[in-house]
Amino acid sequence: MNIVWTSVVVVCLVAMAFSNPSGALTVCVQSMSQGISVAVELCAVYCLWMGVFAVAEKCLLVEKLASVCGGVLKWLFGSISPKAKGYIALNVASNLLGVGNASTPSAQSAIKEMEHGSKLSRAGAMLFVINATSIQLVPTTVVGLRASCGSANPADIVLPTLLCTLATTVLGVAFVFLGYGVAK
Template identity: 50%
Template sequence: MNIVWTVATAVSLAVLLFVAPDKSLSVFIDGAETAVGFGVKLIAVYCVWLGIFEIADRCNAVQKLAKLLAPINRLLYGKIEAEAANYIALNEASNLLGVGNAATPSAIEAIRRLEHGETLSRAGAVLFVVNASGVQLVPTTVIGLRAQAGSASPSDILLPTFISTVLTAVVGIVLVCLAYPKRNEKTDTYQQSDDGNANSAGKITAENGCLASENGVKTASKSMEKTNVGAG
C-alpha cells in the first residue's frame, strides 16, 4: 500500500504542476494542515474512548459483556483467550452503537491477542470482516453528520443501515469459512494428541523390544557359561 499511495501522490502532483502550477504550493500546505488537524482530532477521540474502556475494564463491565456475547462469539471465532474475547465484545458493542472511533482501538487490541504468527488465522479474518462490514444497530456517527448537514429526518437510515450491514457481514463470514479449511484449534489439538499418543506407543514398543533383546542376550550368555562349566 505504501507503493500505491506514493505512486498516486506523485502522479497527482505531476498532473497538478501541468494543470495549475500556481496552486501546487497551496495544495501542499492545505493538505498538511488538514492531516495534522485530523490527527489531533483522532488522538483526542482515542484518548477519551481508551479511558472509558479502562474504566469499564476495572468495573468488570467488559467481562460481563463478554459473557453475554460468549455464545455468539464462540460460533464466530471458535476457542479464544479471555482477554481477546473482552476486546471483541467491546468492539462489537461499539460497532452496534455506530461509534466507529471507539471500535478501532478495541479491534486492534483484539487482533494482537488473536494473532501470534505471520499467517492470518480464521478468527482474525472473521474479526476483520465483521469490522469492515460494520454491523450497526444505531449509526450514531452518520446520524450526527446528517443532522449537521441539515437533513429533515437524519434517523431514516436506521433500518436500511442495519439490514445492509448484517447482510454484508453474513456474506463475508461465509466467504471466510469457505476460504479456510474446516479445521480449528480443537480439532488440531485432538490430531496432535492422537499423533502424540501414536508416537508414545511407538516409543514404548521400541523400548520394550530393546529390553526383550537385552534379556535374550543375557539369557543366552548365561546358558553358554553353564554349558562351558559343565563341559569343563
C-alpha cells in the same frame, strides 16, 4: 499498497506539475496537517474510551461480557485468549450502540493481542471484516445531517440502512468462512 500508493502519487504529481504547479505543494502540506488534525481528534476519543474501558476491565465487567457471548465468539473467531475475547466483545458492543469511535481502540487492542506474525490471522480478518462492513444499529450521523438539510422525514432511511448493513456483514462473515474455513 506500496505500488498502488506510489504510482497514484507520482501520476498525480506529474499531472499537477503541468496543470497547477504552485498548488501541488500546498495540497501535500494540507494533507499532512489533515492527518495530524484527524490523529489529534482520534487521540481525544481514545483518551476518553480507553480510560472508560480500563475502568470496566478493572471491575471484571469485560470478562463477564465476553463469557456471556462466549459461544458466538468461539464460532466466529475460534480459540483466542480471554483478553482478546473481552476486547472483541467491547468492540461489537460499542459498534451496535453507535459509538463508532469507541470501537476503534478496542479493536486495536484485540488485534495487538491476537496478531504476532506478519500475516493477518483468520480471527484478525474476521474482526476487520465485521468492522469494515459497519454494524451500526442507528446511523446517527446520517440522520442528523439529513435533518439539518431540511429532510421531511430524516429517519426514513433507518430501515433500509439496517437491512443493508446486516446483509453486508452477513456476506462478509460468510466470505471469511469461505476464504479461511471454519474457526479452529
